[in-house]
Amino acid sequence: GQNIDQPTEMTATEGAIVQINCTYQTSGFNGLFWYQQHAGEAPTFLSYNVLDGLEEKGRFSSFLSRSKGYSYLLLKELQMKDSASYLCAVSISGAGSYQLTFGKGTKLSVIP
Amino acid sequence: GAGVSQTPSNKVTEKGKYVELRCDPISGHTALYWYRQSLGQGPEFLIYFQGTGAADDSGLPNDRFFAVRPEGSVSTLKIQRTERGDSAVYLCASSLTGGIKDTQYFGPGTRLTVL
Numbered sequence: 001g002q003n004i005d006q007p008t009e010m011t012a013t014e015g016a017i018v019q020i021n022c023t024y025q026t027s028g029f030n031g032l033f034w035y036q037q038h039a040g041e042a043p044t045f046l047s048y049n050v051l052d053g054l055e056e057k058g059r060f061s062s063f064l065s066r067s068k069g070y071s072y073l074l075l076k077e078l079q080m081k082d083s084a085s086y087l088c089a090v091s092i093s094g095a096g097s098y099q100l101t102f103g104k105g106t107k108l109s110v111i112p
Numbered sequence: 113g114a115g116v117s118q119t120p121s122n123k124v125t126e127k128g129k130y131v132e133l134r135c136d137p138i139s140g141h142t143a144l145y146w147y148r149q150s151l152g153q154g155p156e157f158l159i160y161f162q163g164t165g166a167a168d169d170s171g172l173p174n175d176r177f178f179a180v181r182p183e184g185s186v187s188t189l190k191i192q193r194t195e196r197g198d199s200a201v202y203l204c205a206s207s208l209t210g211g212i213k214d215t216q217y218f219g220p221g222t223r224l225t226v227l
Contacts, residue, residue, distance in 0.1 A: 031212070042219055042220045045215045087155075094170055097160035097162075099168070105152075
């Protein structure tokens with residue numbers, strides 16, 4: 001089966017840095033995606049990692065270690081609008097597609 | 113359109129009824145996916161279309177669920193004899209080709225409530 005774990009909730013202060021961890025055990029691996037989802041809205045793409053290492057994109061960075069089955073999303077200079085759920089998703093090869101298998105999401109609350 | 117659109121945004125129905133949920137993908141995207149998201153959970157894969165054909169329907173929970181994409185653009189997810197357990201947000205996503213590195217872009221979802 002597929003197993004993707006991430007913390008349920010996190011709280012951080014405006015202007016600070018927060019790291020959201022994700023561990024995975026999946027049958028197959030074609031890359032790892034991070035999505036942001038505000039309450040009642042669609043998930044929006046943040047980052048994609050397929051090779052080990054750090055990918056930086058503005059205030060957001062994502063890290064992958066395939067040997068450890070581990071990724072993290074790093075958010076710098078937190079803003080109130082960053083309050084949202086962050087979904088870790090692994091791309092696996094399905095019966096005829098590259099499906100995304102999602103974790104349950106980490107609800108991040110940014111406080112003043 | 114600029115993004116993936118889904119209609120209706122909300123659907124309330126009674127147990128046993130039939131419902132149709134519509135998805136309009138990003139123009140030019142050949143790959144289309146349906147996911148279901150229950151409260152407090154991540155989205156779960158249901159079905160994948162490449163063009164007009166359902167290339168992977170391994171996530172459909174049972175034969176009450178069916179989806180079509182007759183012209184390779186708009187897709188409709190159909191649920192027969194709805195049950196209370198079907199209540200969830202149904203998300204549609206599209207990607208350019210369905211390739212291994214393709215980003216999936218999600219629509220706002222249809223919130224289905226079965227009473």
